[in-house]
Amino acid sequence: MEQRSATIHYTLSVSSISQHVFTVSMTIPALGKDTLTLSLPAWIPGSYMVRDFARNIITLDAISNTGEQFTVSPVDKQSWHIACNGEALTVTYQVYAFDLSVRSAYINDEFAFCNGTSVFLAVTDFQHCPCQVDVILPEQRPDWSLATSMPASTGNSLVANDYDELIDHPIFMGVCTQTDFTVDDVTFTLLFSGSTEYDMPRLRRDLAKVCQHHLDLFGKPAPVQRYLFMTLIADKGYGGLEHRSSTALLYPRFELPLAGEAEEPSDSYTNFISLCSHELFHTWHVKSIKPDVMVSPDLSQEVYTDQLWIYEGFTSFYDDVTLARSGVISPEQYLKIVAQNLTRLYKNAGRFKQSIAESSYYAWTKFYKQDASAINNIVSYYNKGGIVALGLDILLRQQSNNRYNLDDLMRLLWQQYGHNKGTPANVIATLCRDHLHVDVSDYLARVVYGTEDVPLASLLADIGVSHVTQSPVSLQDKGGELLTKSAPCYEFGATTKDADSGLVILSVQEDSAACQAGLQIDDKLIAADGYVLNAKLLQRMLSVERQAPLALSVIRDGRLLNLSMPLIAPQPQSCVLQISDPKKLAAWLNH
Known part of the structure; x- marks a missing residue:
């Protein structure tokens, strides 16, 4: 067999929904090497942090076509040597998938999602070989379907020209709602995990305008004929990661317009359309x-x-x-x-x-x-x-x-x-x-x-x-x-979150009043001037002119501290932009 035309075949299945496990079977033809090196990426393009995806591999075994067990030896945290004597072999491994993000892999009762960098091992020196992936949907979930931008040969059998393409098409299987629209002969698919019914006509209409803008900006021919907006819906979470003909998005369930709701503008809806715009531009x-x-x-x-x-x-x-x-x-x-x-x-x-x-x-x-x-x-x-x-x-x-x-x-x-x-x-x-x-x-x-x-x-x-x-x-x-009202008389200079009583300090701006008072990250600010605090009361206290510093009561590492916060005028850090010449602005927006 010509080594350059040898196809590496993967089978991807969900072996346990409750335990969040993918099983991957990888069939490698005889490549003429006594020892093969398999590895998983440490990071995913577009997200610049080493994430060590291989840490999620649970088991890894290799056998010959005749059932002989091959020795698998670890090389480093993400690579393995397999002594195969030049023979064809099948490698089977399991991947733990419970990272609800756009970067890795995740399985729950509603859907399974993965990036190729989390589940598909590469064969060193043979990343140029074509790849085939057969996706097996869980038998116990007949309502699950497959969605990906990776080309399909037949049914749930997917093909990629090489390993780089293989890992650049995230794969979704599960319950979802989706709709298509076409702009300049490019078909766009909008997919949301789960069964929540969103205002698809509004989403199609607004996203079509965004797609048209980007297509017009760069001109024909477009780099894709099909594009998939794949959105993972969760109670909380936010993110986006670009791929060559799709994007994986993560968005809160009820921050999107529901079917039948009035079309009222909201920051959350605008943020979603902007997120889609951002990831599509990356194409x-x-x-x-x-x-x-x-x-x-x-x-x-x-x-x-x-x-x-x-x-x-x-x-x-x-x-x-x-x-x-x-x-x-x-x-x-x-x-x-x-x-x-x-x-x-x-x-x-x-x-x-x-x-x-x-x-x-x-x-x-x-x-x-x-x-x-x-x-x-x-x-x-x-x-x-x-x-x-x-x-x-x-x-x-x-x-x-x-x-x-x-x-x-x-x-x-x-x-x-x-x-x-x-x-x-x-x-x-x-x-x-x-x-x-x-x-x-x-x-x-x-x-x-x-x-x-x-x-x-x-x-x-x-x-x-x-x-x-x-x-x-x-x-x-x-x-x-x-x-629309008077600014506070004094600055604070720290960000907080509510606690059961008081406020937890999340960050402290250097040289601010909070910094000069000695507040530190993770302090629990429980009182000011002897009164138990919440964010609203602290704001009121900072808005009233006074002569004496603010007396703060803080719990730090199990100790009660009394601090004194100086009175410092707030810095002009809040920006406002207003239209001074509508014609000039309209001319700029219209190029």
């Missing part, structure tokens, strides 16, 4: 255009790049602006979203310590492993990256007399680096200089490779938008709305 901008080191990444260990601000940041700009451009939300709603993003950024002291290029590079150890100190020490390449993209769009318009904008830059990226050519670190500055005739190197040096804020007040004025910062209205102020 071009991450799955096809990607950093040079991500073209053929080593999935056994970290792969470093300082370019994630280009990929997640630019996509974070487009996910929301697409909704405004296509009429899913109003310009006012869009500006509120941007203002809230800016408010999160302005409350983040870490933006003055870490650049978004550094944030990209250290995503593996800092951004994806955040602790309570993150707000003071790191910056999000998603959040600030989206603001950098907004500023870059306006700057390109200014410097080119409105000949070019960020859309032109995206099309250049697609034309020159699409289809896995790999972008170098200086790609943005180079394309802008050589093709758009605009020098953005100073801008990038200051806001991408440096820690300066994007000068939005002056930039936004060019598109008819005013930029205002004000003191937070309350402890929960997310930004985006002008003061």
Whole structure:
């Protein structure tokens, strides 16, 4: 048998719903090697953290076609040697699947879900071989069905050209509701796990506008003919992960519009459409255009790049602006979203310590492993990256007399680096200089490779938008709305969650009143001035002028402490964006 044409065959089944176990049978033809090495990825593309998926493998056995047991020897935490004497063999293993996320594998009584990186072992040196997967649905669940973007040969038999394609199509089997719609000859499927009936006509209508925008932006031919929005519904949870012709999403069950409900705007619905917009945009901008080191990444260990601000940041700009451009939300709603993003950024002291290029590079150890100190020490390449993209769009318009904008830059990226050519670190500055005739190197040096804020007040004025910062209205102020009442007299400077009595401290901003008082993460703040606290009472106490510091009673590690919080005026960290020239803003939104 020609080794390059040898097909590696997998059978995937749910062997226990209650114990959350997949069983995988892997038939490997004779490949001419006395010893084969099998391995599972340590991370999944699009989520830059080593997750050690192999830790979920329970048992692993290998036998020949004649039933002879082969010796399986571990090499490291995710690899095994099998002494097969050049013979064909069958490897059978079980995978524990109880991670309700878009990154791994999960089984419950309603559905089973997996990414290939969690369940399909690779044969080292033979990842180029074609793969076939036969999915066996549980006999005890006749109401379960199969859904995936992986091509099918017949029935539940799926095919992939190689291992990279095999692990880039998540697989769903279970109870679900779904609907199709078509935009420019591309068929989109919208799937929700479970039996909750959602407002499918509204979802189809709004998502069709988003899909049309992205297809128009990059032009024909589209990189896919079919695309699957696969949404795992849960009581709680949120997430999205891009794949080459699908996305896996996680969303709270009742944060979506139900069938028969009035079409009222809600932040949760807007967030869902924006999430879909974000992941679909990645079909071009991450799955096809990607950093040079991500073209053929080593999935056994970290792969470093300082370019994630280009990929997640630019996509974070487009996910929301697409909704405004296509009429899913109003310009006012869009500006509120941007203002809230800016408010999160302005409350983040870490933006003055870490650049978004550094944030990209250290995503593996800092951004994806955040602790309570993150707000003071790191910056999000998603959040600030989206603001950098907004500023870059306006700057390109200014410097080119409105000949070019960020859309032109995206099309250049697609034309020159699409289809896995790999972008170098200086790609943005180079394309802008050589093709758009605009020098953005100073801008990038200051806001991408440096820690300066994007000068939005002056930039936004060019598109008819005013930029205002004000003191937070309350402890929960997310930004985006002008003061309708007096701001608190004093700041607090910590985030909290409610406890049975009092408040638990989640994070403390450096140099804030809470910091100077000595509050620490995980403190239980039970009283102020002798009165048992909740968030509302603390807000009231901070809103009344007083002379003496606030006396705090805190439980820390089983000890009762008395602290004194100084009176500090609140910082103007809450952002509000307003339309100052509707015609300019409309012209910007309409390109």
